Amino acid sequence: MKRQGTLRRILRYVLRYPISAVAAVAFALLSVAATLLVPVYFGDAIDCIVQYATRFDELYLIFIKLGICVVVAAITQWLLSLCNNRISCNVVRDLRKDAFAKLGKLPLKYIDNNSHGDTVSRIVADADQFSEGLLMGFTQFLTGITTILGTIGLMLFTNWKIGIVVVCLTPASIFVAKFVATHTHQFFVEQTKVRGEQTAFVEEALSGLKTTQAFLHEEENEKKFNEINARLEKAALNATFYSSLTNPSTRFINNLVYAAVALIGALDVAAGAFTVGGLTKFLSYANQYTKPFNEISGVITELKSAFACAARIFELIDATEEESDKHKPALQAASGNVGLCEVDFSYVKDKKLIQGLSLSVDQGQRVAIVGRTGSGKTTLINLLMRFYDVDGGSVLIDGTDIRDVTRSSLRKQYGMVL
Ligand SMILES: Nc1ncnc2c1ncn2[C@@H]1O[C@H](COP(=O)(O)OP(=O)(O)OP(=O)(O)O)[C@@H](O)[C@H]1O
Ligand SMILES: [Mg+2]
Numbered sequence: 001m002k003r004q005g006t007l008r009r010i011l012r013y014v015l016r017y018p019i020s021a022v023a024a025v026a027f028a029l030l031s032v033a034a035t036l037l038v039p040v041y042f043g044d045a046i047d048c049i050v051q052y053a054t055r056f057d058e059l060y061l062i063f064i065k066l067g068i069c070v071v072v073a074a075i076t077q078w079l080l081s082l083c084n085n086r087i088s089c090n091v092v093r094d095l096r097k098d099a100f101a102k103l104g105k106l107p108l109k110y111i112d113n114n115s116h117g118d119t120v121s122r123i124v125a126d127a128d129q130f131s132e133g134l135l136m137g138f139t140q141f142l143t144g145i146t147t148i149l150g151t152i153g154l155m156l157f158t159n160w161k162i163g164i165v166v167v168c169l170t171p172a173s174i175f176v177a178k179f180v181a182t183h184t185h186q187f188f189v190e191q192t193k194v195r196g197e198q199t200a201f202v203e204e205a206l207s208g209l210k211t212t213q214a215f216l217h218e219e220e221n222e223k224k225f226n227e228i229n230a231r232l233e234k235a236a237l238n239a240t241f242y243s244s245l246t247n248p249s250t251r252f253i254n255n256l257v258y259a260a261v262a263l264i265g266a267l268d269v270a271a272g273a274f275t276v277g278g279l280t281k282f283l284s285y286a287n288q289y290t291k292p293f294n295e296i297s298g299v300i301t302e303l304k305s306a307f308a309c310a311a312r313i314f315e316l317i318d319a320t321e322e323e324s325d326k327h328k329p330a331l332q333a334a335s336g337n338v339g340l341c342e343v344d345f346s347y348v349k350d351k352k353l354i355q356g357l358s359l360s361v362d363q364g365q366r367v368a369i370v371g372r373t374g375s376g377k378t379t380l381i382n383l384l385m386r387f388y389d390v391d392g393g394s395v396l397i398d399g400t401d402i403r404d405v406t407r408s409s410l411r412k413q414y415g416m417v418l
Helices: 002-014 018-051 056-105 108-113 116-158 160-207 209-214 218-244 246-270 276-318 377-384 407-412
Strands: 338-345 354-361 392-397
Touching: 002 056, 002 276, 018 056, 018 116, 018 276, 056 116, 056 276, 116 160, 116 276, 160 209, 160 218, 160 246, 160 276, 209 218, 218 246, 218 276, 246 276, 338 377, 354 377, 354 392
Parallel strands: none
Antiparallel strands: 338 354, 338 392
16 A cells, blocks of 8 residues: 555656656657567568578568668667656656755754654665666566567467467466565565664764764774674665575576477477468567566566665655744744743653743843753753744743744744854
């Protein structure tokens, strides 16, 4: 369910570039059509030689058509990857833009509760991997599926009997690919998660190096890093190993299909019901038909990892924003009477911090707040500036509850020296 949601959102990003998307589909169709025609002319040429060994003018004509197909296939494939490159680069740029714009709208609570490294990893590394997967997936999916459909049509048209054998045997290969893909997804999710954790840890270790050295914590840091690194190795190994099973297993089934076609076709030729050129054509089709299954199953694993990355970026984009206060009035120039009225507040639900705190500071009064570390001095500033909202009671400026005015107008009234 969640994965479908991710797919739909990715498509919405892709469809922001409708011309490139339509062109990509069109070029995919053209390149597949040209590729599928190659064995047709090849078979015709063989039949031409087998039947009338000396009709060179006819043979030349067939070869010219063959040449045109090969050239068209090459050019359209190049144009297809051009379109796909454009789409994936644009999409990842948009995603990064949305994710970064989101950072400015997040409440301080999000920034405090999520490690910076993990957020950086979402915007940088995950976005990169997503774009790679999208590019590969898009190209091979499009050509793969059109090749499969085109070959089925041509096979049934050339010799429906053998065609049906091929079409019936292939679901086995799809089944195997799907089985492996569903079992690999969890490993890719795990891999991206641990990688985020590692980035976060490295970032923290680097930014806090001074503290680490001051408290002689280097060894412990290294131990912790090695532990995360080992977990990442295991997750990556699992993901790569299981996804690499797909190719050999589908290829095995495809080879069986190929052998079946060769056997039935050869018997048909021996019985005179099928030409040699026809069989050649068919063997190329059987080969061409199964190849996209291999590719698609390879691409599926790539797409899985891309989806896992996209989901992490969307998670960031979807994080609850600071509630909009556009409709509220601005706080007019305050004279400076600050009041706290029965304020309750805690960062974590069960860990009570400030309870029933009342305080009144009049305009012009100078007040120092003193307390041991962790007693809540900085927290008081967080509440006055409305980086966090109180759980109970209220904070008043000139008698106005600060929740009734816009945050920006409130913050403009303060001076703060860190
Ligand atoms: N973002 C946060 N999430 C959860 N707990 C927090 C968060 N920020 C602070 N705390 C906790 O709230 C308590 C009060 O912290 P606060 O930073 O207000 O203390 P302080 O009085 O400013 O201390 P110091 O003198 O060390 O600056 C501490 O126990 C601290 O661990
Ligand atoms: Mg403090």
